[in-house]
Amino acid sequence: MAATFAQPHAHGRLFSTSPLPKPTKNLRSPFTVRMSLQETGPSIAVVGVTGAVGQEFLSVLSDRDFPYRSIKMLASKRSAGKQMTFEDRNYTVEELTADSFDGVDIALFSAGGSISKQFGPAAVEKGAIVVDNSSAFRMVDGVPLVIPEVNPQAMRGIKVGMGKGALIANPNCSTIICLMAATPLHQRAKVLRMVVSTYQAASGAGAAAMEELELQTRKVLEGKPPTCNIFSQQSDLDVKVTATCIRVPVMRAHAESVNLQFEKPLDEDTAREILKNAPGVVVIDDRASNHFPTPLEVSNKDDVAVGRIRQDLSQEGNHGLDIFVCGDQIRKGAALNAVQIAEMLL
Amino acid sequence: MAATFAQPHAHGRLFSTSPLPKPTKNLRSPFTVRMSLQETGPSIAVVGVTGAVGQEFLSVLSDRDFPYRSIKMLASKRSAGKQMTFEDRNYTVEELTADSFDGVDIALFSAGGSISKQFGPAAVEKGAIVVDNSSAFRMVDGVPLVIPEVNPQAMRGIKVGMGKGALIANPNCSTIICLMAATPLHQRAKVLRMVVSTYQAASGAGAAAMEELELQTRKVLEGKPPTCNIFSQQSDLDVKVTATCIRVPVMRAHAESVNLQFEKPLDEDTAREILKNAPGVVVIDDRASNHFPTPLEVSNKDDVAVGRIRQDLSQEGNHGLDIFVCGDQIRKGAALNAVQIAEMLL
Known part of the structure; x- marks a missing residue:
């Protein structure tokens, strides 16, 4: 993850906003039992789940009680087969392939730019909305580059259940x-x-x-x-x-x-x-x-x-x-x- | 040593120059035997000799074959009595007092601003030229603030043997x-x-x-x-x-x-x-x-x-x-x- 900075055309897009409500403080107890096991939320895939950001995706999903019906834990062949526990359920890390996204509503990608380029469009084709943490799509016209507190309007109209996939880029951390x-x-x-x-x-x-x-x-x-x-x-x-x-x-x-x-x-x-x-x-x-x-x-x-x-x-x-x-x-x-x-x- | 930055009036003084010759690379072998033990150079005092900069004063003096007739190793009461070896001679660290500067030509100070304020003028009164590494005199009118490559002319006329003491300030490291x-x-x-x-x-x-x-x-x-x-x-x-x-x-x-x-x-x-x-x-x-x-x-x-x-x-x-x-x-x-x-x- 390189330290690219706000690019020219990204700049204009990022600078504009309607404020979001102040988020509640997280307590950082990611692996506690959920209040209730939702069975109705979206089907999620986490791509690069064994990485630093992949692990943090899970922590944040748990901290924020993000509703989900299922989670696919995806990583490279090298990590495939590893056992994980998340919110009291056991998971096996699966190898990322083009078929990984069947039935997936939201795919959180953080496995590097080349993986995003290779599998992001495939996931979109399967109907998934990809939120990509790499630099792969940050400068691509038509891909919203979003900080929710800054420019939520950039992703207007993109929703789970709209019947088609989409790409959304996470800006560089800096x-x-x-x-x-x-x-x-x-x-x-x-x-x-x-x-x-x-x-x-x-x-x-x-x-x-x-x-x-x-x-x-x-x-x-x-x-x-x-x-x-x-x-x-x-x-x-x-x-x-x-x-x-x-x-x-x-x-x-x-x-x-x-x-x-x-x-x-x-x-x-x-x-x-x-x-x-x-x-x-x-x-x-x-x-x-x-x-x-x-x-x-x-x-x-x-x-x-x-x-x-x-x-x-x-x-x-x-x-x-x-x-x-x-x-x-x-x-x-x-x-x-x-x-x-x-x-x-x- | 606080991280004070170039002060308004210091700025004007520092920005001007005549270039110095490129210094030769030091080999960082501070405690090797000197080529010849000069008996003719100035009498030096190092104030704060047990500190990080004090120790480095000695290394640099040795690296650059700085000529000296004698060196006084001065520090606080707490360090007084400690034994040191420098260039094959043994020294006893002496407690810094107002009388420490009798016969001293050049005093290198790096023991903090309050020590410089307390003992710097006393050293000057005894005829020593004080090169002070603290912030004590950096903003004092009439005290040259010198980087030799930048503004050597600021200390023109100040020489060992001119018959009186003087203060020269070392700018902040940054x-x-x-x-x-x-x-x-x-x-x-x-x-x-x-x-x-x-x-x-x-x-x-x-x-x-x-x-x-x-x-x-x-x-x-x-x-x-x-x-x-x-x-x-x-x-x-x-x-x-x-x-x-x-x-x-x-x-x-x-x-x-x-x-x-x-x-x-x-x-x-x-x-x-x-x-x-x-x-x-x-x-x-x-x-x-x-x-x-x-x-x-x-x-x-x-x-x-x-x-x-x-x-x-x-x-x-x-x-x-x-x-x-x-x-x-x-x-x-x-x-x-x-x-x-x-x-x-x-």
């Missing part, structure tokens, strides 16, 4: 986390330009990368040279906003330093109030006690945290702000956003 | 590292505005902080809660440039994402050439093999590494660039810069 904070400010004062520097967690490169970070850390502490299979250097950039994407040795939450230039003046107190009322956003901005957002504090949380909200005095007339944003890369950056999209399909 | 790369570009195209986001190493908070990072990492890997004496959160900001300073779990090299706005157009190829020829700077910018500067690669190195040199397309007419800079915080960010200043005093 983009989601950044826009959760930038969009409410944009609605008030119109963002003209953004300078973004990311502090991206290992999780953005998958479960194996998280394991590698832990392993490398152990080796370094033992005074041994670390093995580097996944992380050499990581880099990416884009041009609509100007962005520098940096991987840091942090497990699963991204942070971003965002400099905003607005068309209209916006003072930092107003910005703070706007962000306090923004759905899916919490403000942590306590200078007196030096308490600001950190990756650790947002790990396993749904909300994106914003703080260090400061007037950028290098821009005149209150036309600039600096903010610091942290969000769980696997949760709001990937699985939660996809499941929120799936909820809108019902 | 400022030094940033300006090593930004200044050569500024000389060509004049920087109007900078947006800086730092990725600061533990070393910036001292030797105890480096130990704490290691200890915390061990505890987390053992599944135990880490103890947090030094690191809670760390933050700082400034307004001439707009800067967001972030501490990351990295041992001793800082990184900085820098967005530059120029008065004159400057294309990225020209910028790359300028930086390749800049003293104390190496360019690591190999997109084909995805090789860019990393904190690890510059650790224990003298040069500041610059890469990811990209036209900022959010600014029109080649008036913007993004760069990514890494530098050893303890070395060029502190001890090396101070010793380079000391070399200019001879």
